Amino acid sequence: xxxxxxxxxxxxxxxxxxxxxxxxxxxxxxxxxxxxxxxxxxxxxxxxxxxxxxxxxxxxxxxxxxxxxxxxxxxxxxxxxxxxxxxxxxxxxxxxxxxxxxxxxxxxxxxxxxxxxxxxxxxxxxxxxxxxxxxxxxxxxxxxxxxxxxxxxxxxxxxxxxxxxxxxxxxxxxxxxxxxxxxxxxxxxxxxx
Ligand code: 3PG
Numbered sequence: 001x002x003x004x005x006x007x008x009x010x011x012x013x014x015x016x017x018x019x020x021x022x023x024x025x026x027x028x029x030x031x032x033x034x035x036x037x038x039x040x041x042x043x044x045x046x047x048x049x050x051x052x053x054x055x056x057x058x059x060x061x062x063x064x065x066x067x068x069x070x071x072x073x074x075x076x077x078x079x080x081x082x083x084x085x086x087x088x089x090x091x092x093x094x095x096x097x098x099x100x101x102x103x104x105x106x107x108x109x110x111x112x113x114x115x116x117x118x119x120x121x122x123x124x125x126x127x128x129x130x131x132x133x134x135x136x137x138x139x140x141x142x143x144x145x146x147x148x149x150x151x152x153x154x155x156x157x158x159x160x161x162x163x164x165x166x167x168x169x170x171x172x173x174x175x176x177x178x179x180x181x182x183x184x185x186x187x188x189x190x191x192x193x
Pocket of ligand 1: 162
């Protein structure tokens with residue numbers, strides 16, 4: 001989960017993610033640099049790039065035009081999910097309650113972002129939701145880090161986790177890419193363990 005202040009940082013960040021063994025990035029629309037950053041990373045061909053914090057169908061269009069392979073939203077918006085389906089890109093809308101999961105299912109979504117995970121009950125909440133929603137996948141983000149990663153990954157319904165701890169905004173901005181690579185490699189090792 002990356003917040004880029006300047007699309008010029010995208011190439012170095014992509015190098016660090018690849019070198020760290022995690023060639024996947026969700027570039028958020030929290031900054032205006034997002035479309036150009038997505039394009040720069042997608043054009044390389046060695047990083048799976050998605051768009052994050054996508055709130056509107058217009059942002060879906062921008063993300064897809066830039067080369068995003070998946071679209072992440074903090075909540076479930078019918079308009080956003082349907083625009084993703086029109087484009088044929090994976091939508092990962094947010095859902096943290098049974099009603100929100102059911103709303104996502106009605107739109108044909110089978111994997112949801114569980115956000116903000118830490119303040120929405122964390123791993124125990126996902127385990128509880130997995131009981132009635134056995135076929136639903138969850139991707140927790142928000143408050144996930146080295147200290148609790150294992151709790152989430154231990155749940156079979158958790159398909160992946162997201163987080164920003166390996167790509168601190170200040171390090172990326174400062175070009176401290178060796179540190180980003182090291183944090184990324186440590187996160188990969190932790191997940192593998
Ligand atoms: C997200 O949108 O995925 C979260 O804001 C990431 O949260 P984190 O910064 O706590 O990892």
